[in-house]
Amino acid sequence: MTAGAIAAAVAAGERTARSVAEDYLDRIAADDSEIGAFNLVLVDEALAAADRVDAAVARGEPPGPLCGVPVALKDNLCTRGIPTTCSSRMLEGWRPPYNATVVERLRAAGAVVVGKTNLDEFAMGSSTENSAFGPTRNPHDTSRVPGGSSGGSAASVAAGFSALALGSDTGGSIRQPAALCGVVGMKPTYGRVSRYGLVAFASSLDQIGPFAATVADAAACYEAIAGHDPLDSTSIDQPLEPIEDALAEGVEGLRVGVLAELCGGAPPEAPAGNGAPADVSRGVEGVAGDVLSRVRDAAETLERAGAEVRTVSVPSAVLGLSAYYLIAPAEASSNLARYDGVRYGLRVDAANAAEMNVNTRTAGFGAEVKRRIMLGTYALSAGYYDAFYGKALRVRTLMLEEFAAVYNDVDVLLCPTAPTTAFELGAKTADPLLMYLNDVCTIPSNLTGHPAISVPFGRGDDGLPVGVQIMGPALSERLIFRVAAALERTATGEGSAP
Amino acid sequence: MSGEAPERETALPDGWELVVGLEVHVELSTATKLFCGCANRFGDEPNTNVCPVCLGLPGSLPVVNAAAVDFAMRLGRALGCEVRPAVFARKNYFYPDMPKDYQISQYDQPTNIDGRLELADGHVVGIERAHIEEDTGKTTHVGGGGRIHDASYALVDYNRAGVPLVEIVSRPDIRTAEQARAYVRELRAILLSVGVSDARMEEGSMRVDANVSVRPSGSDELRTRCEIKNLSSLRSLGRAITFEAGRHVDLWSSGERPRQETRHWDEAQGRTTPGRSKEDAEDYRYFQDPDLVPLVPSAEQVAAIDAELPVLPAARRAELLAVGAGAVSASDAALLVERDQDELVRAAVSGGAEPGLTATRVANDLAVDDWSRVTPASLAALIGLESSGQMTATQAKQVLAEMVETGDEPASIAERRGFQAMAGDDLAATVDEVIAANPGEWARYRDGDDTGRKKLSGFFIGQVMRATRGRADGAAVNRLLQERAEPA
Numbered sequence: 001m002t003a004g005a006i007a008a009a010v011a012a013g014e015r016t017a018r019s020v021a022e023d024y025l026d027r028i029a030a031d032d033s034e035i036g037a038f039n040l041v042l043v044d045e046a047l048a049a050a051d052r053v054d055a056a057v058a059r060g061e062p063p064g065p066l067c068g069v070p071v072a073l074k075d076n077l078c079t080r081g082i083p084t085t086c087s088s089r090m091l092e093g094w095r096p097p098y099n100a101t102v103v104e105r106l107r108a109a110g111a112v113v114v115g116k117t118n119l120d121e122f123a124m125g126s127s128t129e130n131s132a133f134g135p136t137r138n139p140h141d142t143s144r145v146p147g148g149s150s151g152g153s154a155a156s157v158a159a160g161f162s163a164l165a166l167g168s169d170t171g172g173s174i175r176q177p178a179a180l181c182g183v184v185g186m187k188p189t190y191g192r193v194s195r196y197g198l199v200a201f202a203s204s205l206d207q208i209g210p211f212a213a214t215v216a217d218a219a220a221c222y223e224a225i226a227g228h229d230p231l232d233s234t235s236i237d238q239p240l241e242p243i244e245d246a247l248a249e250g251v252e253g254l255r256v257g258v259l260a261e262l263c264g265g266a267p268p269e270a271p272a273g274n275g276a277p278a279d280v281s282r283g284v285e286g287v288a289g290d291v292l293s294r295v296r297d298a299a300e301t302l303e304r305a306g307a308e309v310r311t312v313s314v315p316s317a318v319l320g321l322s323a324y325y326l327i328a329p330a331e332a333s334s335n336l337a338r339y340d341g342v343r344y345g346l347r348v349d350a351a352n353a354a355e356m357n358v359n360t361r362t363a364g365f366g367a368e369v370k371r372r373i374m375l376g377t378y379a380l381s382a383g384y385y386d387a388f389y390g391k392a393l394r395v396r397t398l399m400l401e402e403f404a405a406v407y408n409d410v411d412v413l414l415c416p417t418a419p420t421t422a423f424e425l426g427a428k429t430a431d432p433l434l435m436y437l438n439d440v441c442t443i444p445s446n447l448t449g450h451p452a453i454s455v456p457f458g459r460g461d462d463g464l465p466v467g468v469q470i471m472g473p474a475l476s477e478r479l480i481f482r483v484a485a486a487l488e489r490t491a492t493g494e495g496s497a498p
Numbered sequence: 499m500s501g502e503a504p505e506r507e508t509a510l511p512d513g514w515e516l517v518v519g520l521e522v523h524v525e526l527s528t529a530t531k532l533f534c535g536c537a538n539r540f541g542d543e544p545n546t547n548v549c550p551v552c553l554g555l556p557g558s559l560p561v562v563n564a565a566a567v568d569f570a571m572r573l574g575r576a577l578g579c580e581v582r583p584a585v586f587a588r589k590n591y592f593y594p595d596m597p598k599d600y601q602i603s604q605y606d607q608p609t610n611i612d613g614r615l616e617l618a619d620g621h622v623v624g625i626e627r628a629h630i631e632e633d634t635g636k637t638t639h640v641g642g643g644g645r646i647h648d649a650s651y652a653l654v655d656y657n658r659a660g661v662p663l664v665e666i667v668s669r670p671d672i673r674t675a676e677q678a679r680a681y682v683r684e685l686r687a688i689l690l691s692v693g694v695s696d697a698r699m700e701e702g703s704m705r706v707d708a709n710v711s712v713r714p715s716g717s718d719e720l721r722t723r724c725e726i727k728n729l730s731s732l733r734s735l736g737r738a739i740t741f742e743a744g745r746h747v748d749l750w751s752s753g754e755r756p757r758q759e760t761r762h763w764d765e766a767q768g769r770t771t772p773g774r775s776k777e778d779a780e781d782y783r784y785f786q787d788p789d790l791v792p793l794v795p796s797a798e799q800v801a802a803i804d805a806e807l808p809v810l811p812a813a814r815r816a817e818l819l820a821v822g823a824g825a826v827s828a829s830d831a832a833l834l835v836e837r838d839q840d841e842l843v844r845a846a847v848s849g850g851a852e853p854g855l856t857a858t859r860v861a862n863d864l865a866v867d868d869w870s871r872v873t874p875a876s877l878a879a880l881i882g883l884e885s886s887g888q889m890t891a892t893q894a895k896q897v898l899a900e901m902v903e904t905g906d907e908p909a910s911i912a913e914r915r916g917f918q919a920m921a922g923d924d925l926a927a928t929v930d931e932v933i934a935a936n937p938g939e940w941a942r943y944r945d946g947d948d949t950g951r952k953k954l955s956g957f958f959i960g961q962v963m964r965a966t967r968g969r970a971d972g973a974a975v976n977r978l979l980q981e982r983a984e985p986a
Contacts, residue, residue, distance in 0.1 A: 078557040091556065098550050100557060199556040204788035233561050233790050331788055334588050337599035338554045342654070353594045353652065380590075380783035389785065 003069045003163040003217040007110070010068030013057060017050035017068030021112050024070040028114065028161045036136045037146075037155040039075045039085055041115040046070070049112045056110075064110025066224055071106055072162035074153045075116035076123055077208070078197040079103055086199050087131035088121045090364035091345045100197020101232070102166060102208050102225045109224040114162050117152025121366045122336065123173055123201040125149050126438035129429055130368045137425070138181060140464055144422035147177030147438070150211070154181040157211045164221045165211040170201050171324050172418075172442025174209045175454035179417035179467025182456045184218040184484065185211050187442075189474050190449030191236035193222075194229030200335040202328035203234075205446040215455060215485040219243040222477065241478045247485040252306030254483065257410035258299050259471075261317040262441045263292055264419075284318050284440045287419040290460040295416050298457050298468045301490045302414070302483070312406050312413070316399045320443040323399075325436060326379045326392035327447070332369075333376030339364060371432065396447045403448050403473070412483050413471040416441050417454035421464035441469060451477050455484040457491045511751075515715045516743045517723075518672035518708055520681060524664050524695045525633060525703040526569045532632045532662035533560030533602065540701055544655035552660035554597030559789050562586075566662035567609070567793055568803070569694040570630045573664055574610030575803050576692045576810055577625050583794045584609040584630070586787040591780045595635035595654045603631035603665075605784040609793065615668070615688070616812045617680045618832045624669035633661040664694075670709065670720060675736040675743075682706055682732060687811040687836055699731055706735055710742040712750065721746075722756045726770055728763045738763040742770050811835045818857070821847050825854035830861040839864060845874030851881035859884070863895045864902070871905030872898070880908040890971040892963075893917040917969065925962075925970055929978045932961045944983045955979055 001009075009015040028041055053068045073079065076086045078096035080103075085091045099107075106113065120130035128136040128151025136151040138144040139159040146155040150167025154177035157165050167174040169187035178185025186209045193208045200206060210221035223244075228237040264287035303309045341347035341360030348359035365373070379388040406413070418438055428435040445452040451474070454467035468487065472480040510516055531538050534551035550558040571581050587605035608629035615623045636658050641650030666685065672678050686704065689697040697704040711723035726742055729735045746756050760773040774780075809817075818831040818840045826843075834840045839860050847853045859881060864872065880901065884894040889912060897911045904911075911917075933940045936958075943954040955976050962970045 076557075084556070086556070094556075096550075096555065096557065098555075098558075196559050197557040200789075202788075231561060232559050234788075330785065334590050334600050334783070334785070337590060337592065338556070338597065340592060340594070340599055342594045343553060343597065344555070354592070357592055357594075377783065380785055382781045382783075385783075385785075 001163070002214050003066065003212060004214075004220060006069050006163055007063070007065060007067045007220075010053065010057060010110075011063035015068070017053035017057075017110075017112060018047060020068050021046045021050040021070055021114065024114055024160075024162060027159070031159060032161060034137065034142055035139055035155050035159050035161075036134055037117050037152045037159060037161055038072070038115040039087060039118050039133055039152070040083055042082065042113060045082070046112050046114045049107070053110050053112065064108060064224075065220055066106065066164070067110035069111050069164055070114045070162045071111040071221075072115050072117045072153055072156040072165040073103065073113055074119055074123075074150050074165070074167045076119060076168060076199040076201075077103060077116075077166060078199065079113070079116065082116070084116065084199065085133075086122045087119045087133055088364065088366070088369070089132045089346055090339045090360075091199075092132070094345050096197070098197065101194035101229045103197065105225050105227075106166075111164070111224070115156075117150070117156050117165060119152055119173075120149035121369050122199070122332070123149040123168055123170055123206075124332070124368050124372055126172070126176055126435050127423075127425075127428065128152060128177070129425065130366055132366060135425060138422045138464075140182060141422065143424055144464065145180065145425055147180035147418065147422065149173040149177075150185075151177045151181075153211050154178050154183055154185065157181070157183045157213055163213070164217060166208055166221075166225070167211055168198055168201070168206055168208050169442075169446065170205045170207075170328060171446050172439040174211065175442045175452060175467070175469060176418045176438055178211055178454045179456070179465065179469075180422040182465030182467075183211055183213055184215050184453065184455050184488075185209065185467075186218050186222060186453040186481075187445060187451060188222060188226060188477060189236070189451045190446075191232075191234050192226050192451070192475070192477065194232040194235050196229055196231040200331075202331040203335060204331060205324075205328055207446075215453075215481060215488045216244065216247055218453070219247065219481045222481075226477075236475070238475070243478050243481050246478050246482045249482055250305055251302050251483055251486045254302075254307045254412065254479075255410040256299070256302050256307045256309045256483070257312035257406060257413045258295070258309065259317065259413045259415040260311050260313050261315065262415035262444070263287060263295060284321075286437050286440070287416055288421075288460070290462075291416045291418070291420060291466050294458045294460070294466040295414065295468050298487055299414055301487060305486055305490075309414075310410070312410055314399070314402045314406050314444070316395060316402050317444050319395045320399065320447055321436065321440050323392040323395035323447060324439070324443045325375070326388050327396065329372040329376030330379045330389050330392075331376065333373045333380065336365075336369065336373055368432070399444060400448050403444070403450065407473040411472070412476070412480055415469050415471070417467035417469040418442070421460035421462055421466060445471050448474075450474055451480055453480045453484045455487050455491070457487055510712065510743055510747055513715055514712050514743075514747050515717070516673055516675070516739070517670045517711045517713055517720065518678050518739055519670035519723075520668045520672065520678060521707045521709070521725075522666045522668075522682065522685060523705040524573075524666065524689060524697060526566050526662040526664060527693075527695050527703075528563060528565045528569060528662055530563055530565075531660040532563050532566050532630070533660055536660065538661050539657070540703065542657055544653070544657060547657045548659070552597065553656055554599075554659075560602060560787075562790060562793070563662065566630065567795075569662070570609050570628065570664050571795060571800065572692050572803050572807065573666075573689065573694050574613065574628050575800070575807055576688050577610065577613035577615055577628060577666070579610035579613035579625060579628055581610055581795055581800050581803075583607065583792055585792045586630075586790040587784045588787045589631075590783045593634065594652065595637045595656075595659070597635065597656060597659050601632060601634065602787055602790070604629035607792075609795075615681060615684060617677060617684055618812075618815060618828065619680065621677060621680075623671040623677075623681055626667045626669050628664050628666045631663050631665060633658050633663050635659040670711075670723075675739040678708065678739055679732045679736050682735065683836075684811065691808050691811055693808075705729075708735060708739055708742075710739055710746070711756075712743050712746040721750075722758050724756055724758065724770070725760045726763050727760060727773065728765075730765070734763055734765055737768060738770060741768065745770070814840050818844060822853035822857060825852075826857040827854075830857040833861045837865070839869070842869075842872065842874055842877060846877040846881065849874055849878035851878040852885045855885050856881045859894065859898065863898050866902055869902055871903070872901050873905075876901055876905075876907055883908055883912065887971065889917060890969070892968060892972065916967075925966070925974055926978055928962055928965050928970070929958075929975060929982070932958060932965060933982065936961065943979065951983070
């Protein structure tokens with residue numbers, strides 16, 4: 001049942017929110033031991049929230065757009081009085097005294113929070129294997145990873161544990177697991193969704209967004225959480241455009257660019273008569289053939305539906321990964337400094353404050369977090385700032401300029417979400433660089449702050465879901481949801497829950 | 499601050515010149531903190547004015563307090579600074595009383611740059627920058643006599659965390675310890691006048707660090723400097739600079755050189771002791787804070803600030819000196835402006851009061867918190883009575899004190915008290931009676947030198963005052979005594 005159908009049924013009194021919540025909680029109880037999507041299942045809280053929704057419906061109050069819809073929250077979103085761990089020993093047992101803005105908005109929309117989902121520690125990773133509480137498994141094949149870092153949220157929707165889930169996307173952490181789990185995942189324009197209450201990884205890149213089984217559900221969830229928040233200085237103060245009407249509009253006349261550099265340096269054949277040949281000699285490596293085939297299928301689908309499809313080039317896109325792995329760790333090294341054992345979370349005692357600090361951080365952080373803190377500290381150090389962090393900022397500026405230029409010629413861009421389908425657990429844990437390459441196609445949108453969506457589109461040679469990515473310029477959410485909906489109509493029957 | 503003991507200054511040995519720049523941290527007196535809505539209040543129960551933002555809890559985000567930015571720009575304009583678009587940066591270092599383990603400050607793009615501060619004596623000190631930043635919490639070390647190294651534990655109060663500060667960095671234009679103190683006094687006067695801080699050194703709402711070096715006189719080089727911390731009073735500031743400069747001269751003179759380091763002023767020992775050296779200085783890894791957006795003041799905003807700036811202390815002193823045309827002393831002028839009594843004096847003078855006497859009387863005898871009942875007209879009347887000899891100085895002081903309490907007119911107070919200066923002939927007769935009654939003292943007065951006479955004139959004035967129940971004018975008595983000791 002889609003989130004939209006649940007909300008309609010609960011609002012109409014055809015189902016109670018409680019019965020919906022019980023169904024989902026039963027499924028979690030039955031199957032999550034196999035998947036490990038949740039750090040914490042909120043049985044009592046979910047039932048109490050469902051009862052409040054039912055009472056409101058009974059009183060005839062106007063139903064919220066997500067009335068009675070079960071939602072899972074990535075465990076880096078603060079929930080008042082409820083543990084928020086970031087899947088780290090460092091925050092084990094910490095209960096925030098406040099709710100993230102998105103949590104308040106979901107509740108106002110009538111959603112019922114069923115639990116907190118697993119992630120790579122502090123959202124650093126692409127497989128959800130970096131969790132202090134053990135990995136999450138891909139519901140399509142439990143020997144495979146769900147992607148990351150929002151792997152728990154992606155798996156929750158894919159396994160039917162929740163109709164919707166929220167994740168955070170710093171370098172692809174919503175879109176890549178969405179692709180690997182065969183669900184829709186969307187990163188809004190930076191500033192569209194308040195970051196207040198999202199435990200920061202890299203503040204200039206982090207953005208909260210939805211997971212859903214359908215594009216329409218993802219759009220409804222996005223609309224519920226988006227909009228200006230005075231508690232976040234980087235929040236955009238501009239009205240939201242309604243999205244639902246746009247989903248059926250189709251793509252006739254839209255200009256779609258296939259982004260050569262993110263299609264492995266060997267762009268899918270552009271349909272005849274479109275676009276100048278791009279310089280693709282500097283494309284990123286490692287995008288699998290089956291994934292490229294699905295991107296080509298998607299391009300053809302859009303063209304058949306009336307879009308103008310052409311191959312375009314953004315040369316700096318290949319630099320994204322390098323720039324990202326300087327900027328994100330630099331910000332993280334500062335954001336994670338506060339975990340010092342003084343005020344909350346883990347404390348490992350010592351003779352003085354400085355040693356206590358070192359002992360706490362040594363014990364509390366996992367290897368990947370430590371690696372990034374060290375990388376970032378180095379990148380910001382006196383004498384190295386210009387060569388590393390400063391240069392990365394210049395790459396970011398260059399990318400913004402090049403993407404702005406390409407959006408003069410096309411309305412949206414099409415490329416893979418992830419280079420491959422879901423890989424085996426443990427396959428990349430020994431090689432951090434190999435793991436980082438998972439984000440090569442998703443990182444550019446974080447560096448530019450532009451919105452992007454991953455929509456399931458067929459399967460790979462191994463039978464696992466493939467996601468294709470639609471990117472657009474700032475504040476083009478309505479447009480990219482519309483293109484994603486057009487692809488979804490073609491892909492019907494593919495990439496849904498196993 | 500006006501009442502501090504004068505500090506004896508040891509001038510540097512010939513051939514050496516002192517070079518000092520000051521960094522002054524000032525807490526802004528906004529109602530709320532810099533990045534959250536918590537009360538900005540000194541002295542509350544520890545950890546009662548805190549929230550997720552100023553405690554740096556995971557997920558919290560700062561939102562800049564527009565009033566704090568406005569206060570900082572007002573201060574900047576009062577210091578003659580250019581107000582510029584600014585960005586907040588993170589200064590990264592670990593310390594338990596800093597909730598996020600970074601301080602939000604301004605680094606390469608501060609709000610205010612390139613100002614100047616003119617001291618009471620006319621010397622001008624350049625202002626390099628005046629930037630906005632947040633304060634830290636306050637750590638109290640418990641046990642082991644409060645010393646960090648011996649303490650058994652520490653308590654942290656985060657009420658101060660996130661309180662808005664402006665750090666005012668001077669250029670190294672200060673040449674004497676007295677100038678350094680005058681700079682801080684003047685800065686404080688400006689802060690109070692603009693109304694952006696209560697600027698209390700003793701409560702820590704104004705904190706001063708001094709960068710001290712020396713160089714051969716006439717040179718314009720900048721030699722290795724030391725930054726002196728823990729200066730909790732103007733007296734400490736002057737003493738520390740004098741000590742540190744002497745230490746540098748000794749080192750250079752003996753062929754050594756000071757190490758660039760932070761030093762700690764030990765008030766009890768009267769010396770500085772080494773702290774962190776440049777080699778183990780922190781690398782703060784400044785970068786633009788991605789949680790905040792740039793501050794871009796509009797031209798209209800700056801114009802509005804300029805339009806609302808009060809007349810600043812330097813201009814007010816100048817006005818007072820001009821009114822008196824040399825009759826008002828510089829020190830009285832400084833004191834009157836500091837106490838906000840310059841307007842009263844100027845109004846009384848324009849009401850006909852004698853400028854020098856008015857300034858002195860108010861400076862010396864109106865050091866009270868509430869002088870609102872003293873009007874320019876009543877003050878002018880009082881000074882008129884005194885300067886015309888109808889009232890003695892002693893009487894004028896008593897009348898002024900009663901004016902403060904009751905607001906009555908000086909003439910009616912004088913009448914009620916029976917105050918009226920004794921007419922010249924009556925006074926001369928009384929003086930002669932007192933001389934006759936004290937022949938021994940008179941002989942010693944008459945035959946004594948200046949010093950001897952000074953001592954004894956007090957005795958005679960006292961006797962005359964007693965005989966006249968305070969109606970005599972002491973200066974007149976003194977004149978009569980002298981006339982009688984040395985008849986023309």
